[in-house]
Amino acid sequence: MTNLATLGKNGGLAHKNAGTSFPSLSWFDDFSLNDFPSLLSSNFNSGISLPKVNIKEVADAFIVEMAVPGLQKSDFDINLDNQMLSISAELKNENEESEKDYTRREFGYSSFKRTFSLPETVDENKIKANYNEGILEIFMPKKEAAKQKPSRTIKIS
Numbered sequence: 001m002t003n004l005a006t007l008g009k010n011g012g013l014a015h016k017n018a019g020t021s022f023p024s025l026s027w028f029d030d031f032s033l034n035d036f037p038s039l040l041s042s043n044f045n046s047g048i049s050l051p052k053v054n055i056k057e058v059a060d061a062f063i064v065e066m067a068v069p070g071l072q073k074s075d076f077d078i079n080l081d082n083q084m085l086s087i088s089a090e091l092k093n094e095n096e097e098s099e100k101d102y103t104r105r106e107f108g109y110s111s112f113k114r115t116f117s118l119p120e121t122v123d124e125n126k127i128k129a130n131y132n133e134g135i136l137e138i139f140m141p142k143k144e145a146a147k148q149k150p151s152r153t154i155k156i157s
Helices: 033-044
Strands: 005-007 013-015 053-058 061-067 076-081 084-098 103-117 128-132 135-141
Touching: 061 084, 076 128, 084 135
Parallel strands: none
Antiparallel strands: 005 013, 053 061, 061 135, 076 084, 084 103, 128 135
């Protein structure tokens, strides 16, 4: 493929081949290339972007929080394989409208997958997941030997 245009830092299209002229298309003349990012994001791009993740460590566990609003618990697939935790979701959406002289059918497909390498200190048999108000939370308790012990005073004899 040729690199006719690239997406700039601010989301606008930057012209790589500014000296190249495209043939005139009457239906296309009403649009400028600067309009495409907003057109694509508002009308055509109904997919899921890569969800943001917070990972925190507390004394006895690691907690992964993923912001994924608008999904159902059944949309997620969470797997653990050889110290690798993978979180994925797949959505399919089809709409069909029929009226007297036309039929309109729209469909969409969205998916994501995030994979994390787990530390050996995680107790794999006790991992739990919860989805509430758009936040997927995965609680990964540490093995007993890896848990942070409370501080104590050692007396000198």
